[in-house]
Amino acid sequence: MHSLLARGNAVLAYTLSVLVTLTFACFLSTIMVDYRTATEMKTLKIEVKNLPEYGVSKKLNDLGHITFNLDTDILFFITINLFNWNVKQLFVYMTAEYETPTNELNQIILWDKIILRGENSNLHLKNMRTKYYFWDDGNGLRGNKNVTLTLSYNIIPNVGRLPIIGAIGSHTFSFPSQYTR
Amino acid sequence: MxxxxxxxxxxxxxxxxxxxxxxxxxxxxxxxxxxxxxxxxxGSESPIVVVLSGSMEPAFHRGDLLFLTNYEEEPVRVGEIVVFKIEGRDIPIVHRVLKIHEKNNGTIKFLTKGDNNSVDDRGLYAPGQQWLEKTDMVGRARGFLPYVGMxxxxxxxxxxxxxxxxxxxxxxxxxxxx
Structure with a gap:
């Protein structure tokens, strides 16, 4: 009854059930948290070129160039105001969304940033270049009047759901009607 | 004994x-x-997957468990973490959607990238393949549980x-x- 095996088994089983309960409590405690926050964006320089995207196709595609400002206090808001133990990492990304004659919806991530817990995340970025190329699938950028920039973030928890939250606030700009040479 | x-x-x-x-x-x-x-x-052929590579670090490490859903009516959007299969590869890949283009008739093509990789996934796809389509998708990550898949x-x-x-x-x- 009191053999080493029986004791070891009891200790292991108890440890495991405590861990499972704690993990589940961690998940439950943050299931209802509202993570929304506000952001401010501005575009500075906007250009559009017409080039082939090498390695993808030989056709000429529109390539946008923008620089932007971004202001936000996301993780500050989440960790200080809500004091949340179930946020391991944020994946913050800026999306350009627009419509072209051939595609009714285009979404391109132009910039992203991984923010780990405890890192400074008061983002006040000035005159930033995009991290990824703004290639359109065709020639739909020149003269496009309605390109919307939005900021979203994917919360990676210690355990639980993986919500994607759109920050409040967006910025709309238009591309020039002439290609830059 | x-x-x-x-x-x-x-x-x-x-x-x-x-x-x-x-x-x-x-x-x-x-x-x-x-x-x-x-x-x-x-709705997913494989509702629970184990992360096998470090390409999504520091979000997901080797041995973490992901819970997937794959509902037909849910659209694919950028920023989502999807699991997809490539022809000629046995192991499904877990990466994030970087770009989507949705045609007027509803067909959608998308490009993915791992958070920890410096370039997009075109090099991982089948030779000549530039985009993923909905049929390539196994599911999208909805829930996360660390270590258990070890x-x-x-x-x-x-x-x-x-x-x-x-x-x-x-x-x-x-x-x-x-």
Missing amino acids: FDGFLDDLKRMNKRQFLYQVLSFGMIVSSALMIWKGLMVFT VTILMNEYPKVKFAVLACLGLYVLVHRE
């Missing part, structure tokens, strides 16, 4: 032994039912561990009496 098991086995009569075999069968079949039930419930990684990398565990479990179920 092993002698004890053998003694137990000898003392059992035929009916008791059959009963143990049947209850073992019950355990196996109910596990299968739960898995198949999850497949129906989530058990299956251990079992797959050291088959001896797998057989040892299976043998112990089988013996226990067959011999154990209420």
Whole structure:
């Protein structure tokens, strides 16, 4: 009854059930948290070129160039105001969304940033270049009047759901009607 | 200890032994039912996956578990973490959607990238393939549980561990009496 095996088994089983309960409590405690926050964006320089995207196709595609400002206090808001133990990492990304004659919806991530817990995340970025190329699938950028920039973030928890939250606030700009040479 | 098991086995009569075999069968079949039930419930052919590579670090590490759904009516959007299969590769890949282009007739093509990789996934796709489509998708990540998948990684990398565990479990179920 009191053999080493029986004791070891009891200790292991108890440890495991405590861990499972704690993990589940961690998940439950943050299931209802509202993570929304506000952001401010501005575009500075906007250009559009017409080039082939090498390695993808030989056709000429529109390539946008923008620089932007971004202001936000996301993780500050989440960790200080809500004091949340179930946020391991944020994946913050800026999306350009627009419509072209051939595609009714285009979404391109132009910039992203991984923010780990405890890192400074008061983002006040000035005159930033995009991290990824703004290639359109065709020639739909020149003269496009309605390109919307939005900021979203994917919360990676210690355990639980993986919500994607759109920050409040967006910025709309238009591309020039002439290609830059 | 092993002698004890053998003694137990000898003392059992035929009916008791059959009963143990049947209850073992019950355990196996109910596990299968739960898995198949999850497949129906989530719409994904593989509702739970283990992360096998470090390409999504620091979000997901090797051995973390992801819970997937794959509902037909849910659209694919950028920023989502999707699991997809590439022709000629056995192992599904977990990466984030970087770009989407949705045509007027509803067909959608998308490009993915791992958070920890410096370039997009075009080099990982089948030769000549530039985009993923909805049919390539196994599911999108909805829930996260760390470390638990390490058990299956251990079992797959050291088959001896797998057989040892299976043998112990089988013996226990067959011999154990209420």
